[in-house]
Amino acid sequence: xxxxxxxxxxxxxxxxxxxxxxxxxxxxxxxxxxxxxxxxxxxxxxxxxxxxxxxxxxxxxxxxxxxxxxxxxxxxxxxxxxxxxxxxxxxxxxxxxxxxxxxxxxxxxxxxxxxxxxxxxxxxxxxxxxxxx
Numbered sequence: 763x764x765x766x767x768x769x770x771x772x773x774x775x776x777x778x779x780x781x782x783x784x785x786x787x788x789x790x791x792x793x794x795x796x797x798x799x800x801x802x803x804x805x806x807x808x809x810x811x812x813x814x815x816x817x818x819x820x821x822x823x824x825x826x827x828x829x830x831x832x833x834x835x836x837x838x839x840x841x842x843x844x845x846x847x848x849x850x851x852x853x854x855x856x857x858x859x860x861x862x863x864x865x866x867x868x869x870x871x872x873x874x875x876x877x878x879x880x881x882x883x884x885x886x887x888x889x890x891x892x893x894x895x
Contacts, residue, residue, distance in 0.1 A: 782847030800831035839881035
């Protein structure tokens, strides 16, 4: 099969109404309490908690975490006057489906990754892993 690993996806496909960043934290391994690293790049992983701006998003789908592999903690975009949260756009997104069997019955869930983040409409990448040549 040609498809292996995460599937590339456009930001607008995942967040058609946009997204708002709440914060960033290092991803740590629950058992070892050590920082998690990206398997492909070897860089530390950071979790950006975001609110999906889709008015129809409910429950667990309203707030999600997008993991970003970067040497240092990604910098969130600047605050925007009149908004309670920081609008954010992710670059180089990918989605990895998996079976979540922690509930009463198994369900398909998705792990979101990105190479970097930026303010909507901005060109510069923030906290992005360096692209391999």
